[in-house]
Amino acid sequence: MNVESPVRVEDKLYYNRYLVDIGHPHVKVRAHTTPSPQLLALLKACPARCYELNDNGQVEITVDGCIECGTCRVIAEPTGDIEWSHPRGGYGVQFKFG
Amino acid sequence: MIEERFDAIVVGAGMAGNAAALTMAKRGMKVLQLERGEYPGSKNVQGAILYADMLEKLIPEFREEAPLERHVIEQRFWMMDDRSHVGMHYRSDEFNEERPNRYTIIRAQFDKWFSSKVREAGATLLCETTVTELVRDERERIVGVRTDRRDGEIHADVVVLAEGVNGLLGTRAGLRARPRPDNVALAVKEMHFLPRETIEARFNLKGDEGVVIEAAGTISRGMTGMGFIYANKECISLGIGCLVADFQRTGQTPYGLLDQFKSHPSVAPLVAGSEVKEYSAHLIPEGGYKSIPQLYGEGWVVVGDAAQLNNAIHREGSNLAMTSGRIAAEAIGLVKSRGEPMSAANLSIYKKMLDDSFVIKDLKKYKDLPPLMHTQSQNFFLTYPQLISKAMQNFVRVDGTPKAEKEKATLKSFVKARSWAGLFGDACRLARAWR
Numbered sequence: 016m017n018v019e020s021p022v023r024v025e026d027k028l029y030y031n032r033y034l035v036d037i038g039h040p041h042v043k044v045r046a047h048t049t050p051s052p053q054l055l056a057l058l059k060a061c062p063a064r065c066y067e068l069n070d071n072g073q074v075e076i077t078v079d080g081c082i083e084c085g086t087c088r089v090i091a092e093p094t095g096d097i098e099w100s101h102p103r104g105g106y107g108v109q110f111k112f113g
Numbered sequence: 114m115i116e117e118r119f120d121a122i123v124v125g126a127g128m129a130g131n132a133a134a135l136t137m138a139k140r141g142m143k144v145l146q147l148e149r150g151e152y153p154g155s156k157n158v159q160g161a162i163l164y165a166d167m168l169e170k171l172i173p174e175f176r177e178e179a180p181l182e183r184h185v186i187e188q189r190f191w192m193m194d195d196r197s198h199v200g201m202h203y204r205s206d207e208f209n210e211e212r213p214n215r216y217t218i219i220r221a222q223f224d225k226w227f228s229s230k231v232r233e234a235g236a237t238l239l240c241e242t243t244v245t246e247l248v249r250d251e252r253e254r255i256v257g258v259r260t261d262r263r264d265g266e267i268h269a270d271v272v273v274l275a276e277g278v279n280g281l282l283g284t285r286a287g288l289r290a291r292p293r294p295d296n297v298a299l300a301v302k303e304m305h306f307l308p309r310e311t312i313e314a315r316f317n318l319k320g321d322e323g324v325v326i327e328a329a330g331t332i333s334r335g336m337t338g339m340g341f342i343y344a345n346k347e348c349i350s351l352g353i354g355c356l357v358a359d360f361q362r363t364g365q366t367p368y369g370l371l372d373q374f375k376s377h378p379s380v381a382p383l384v385a386g387s388e389v390k391e392y393s394a395h396l397i398p399e400g401g402y403k404s405i406p407q408l409y410g411e412g413w414v415v416v417g418d419a420a421q422l423n424n425a426i427h428r429e430g431s432n433l434a435m436t437s438g439r440i441a442a443e444a445i446g447l448v449k450s451r452g453e454p455m456s457a458a459n460l461s462i463y464k465k466m467l468d469d470s471f472v473i474k475d476l477k478k479y480k481d482l483p484p485l486m487h488t489q490s491q492n493f494f495l496t497y498p499q500l501i502s503k504a505m506q507n508f509v510r511v512d513g514t515p516k517a518e519k520e521k522a523t524l525k526s527f528v529k530a531r532s533w534a535g536l537f538g539d540a541c542r543l544a545r546a547w548r
Contacts, residue, residue: 019433022371027303030390031392058359060360062366084394084396085279086357088279088291089292089297089357090294090361092402093289093291100281101149101243101281104242105150105151105240107156109156110151110154110220111220111221111390112219112222112304112348112391113155113158113219113220113391
């Protein structure tokens, strides 16, 4: 029942249209040595799986597939773990259907 | 700085922003609307059901031109366990009326049309423009906005914050609190395309008739959440949402939940063979009445999802957004027509008008339900659906057991799972919160 299904989020994101603002990520993770519980929660809670653990056990973000829901902001901005802004005008996900 | 001065700046081109901008432009006010997406709707996500009454108040003739999908003639509620669902369906030919009450829509397409009406009414729309900051004067009043365009400062008498559930401006400026994990849900959704004849056959529909299904139960794995399936003309909107606090607590993944819902034996045949064309996610305000923030201040008002105006019980959000946008605009129009400044004291009329509308009255009615659902999620979303499913199976399966024994077994399973006191308490709590 609680076994993680082998869902490939990348395949889902492939359906979407993005205008990536190269070099201007709209969400940033604060530098850390050991991630907080809030940061670790993002590995699972982010619906686009933008957050990943690197080899040193730190949480990293790649915003290219972000669908701008704000879940990570709600969880990890209060602790200062991440900085969240909207993408610059015209950039980011552009929903065809919404 | 842009020298031109506006009567009002509306931040956002969703339901609330469009309703506000349209209402003010129709009154002859000079309105500037700012939208960060490439086109209106490109950042907006909803199930989506449109309630005719609230749009009719803004655009009476909308049925002739708006991109509507299907008018809803049937509502299904499903209580699900892993292999079954207990359903309550309401279908009526009366919904095949000349002016139907509810429609399914596709937001990106609908919002483009809605925005065209706003511009026809005389408002100026600037897309691809992210508002980065509110501008204050020396007396701390909001007097305009700063955008990410060059020379991006623009001034107006009043700023309408229609920036959505995840709006940054109001929270950064300290006008309201950031949404908390326990008062917003995260919903994920896929658009499944199928030939329209296939959809009509699978959902028992003819012509433009439509069906919506709302589902709760073990699909949310004990979290406070709901699934939905809405029939559009040539696609099906399928999604599921749960409280962010529950995702955080359980470590469940939104996409894992979505794929499990999609493969449920009651759901899979409805979308079999479909082509998925989009995957989206959005936050939904779930806090209800108790999480509504300060709605107005010196030179500003907040409307729609940004103000947490969402009826989680009836799954109504966009009509509250439209109505709050319209009422805020009417209040602003009233202040302007008296030639008075857009001060907090004068703008307080917006709250008075909203209090008198169904928006606040409905949210007040259910003010205790969100906390109940959020703290009792294991019972309401896991235990009861399983018990009810077993009871139904016990009722319909014929196996030679005397009926009295079957009923006894059903009752016993309820008492065992929740105890008499628990059952009584749950019933009382639910009744009290509903009333």
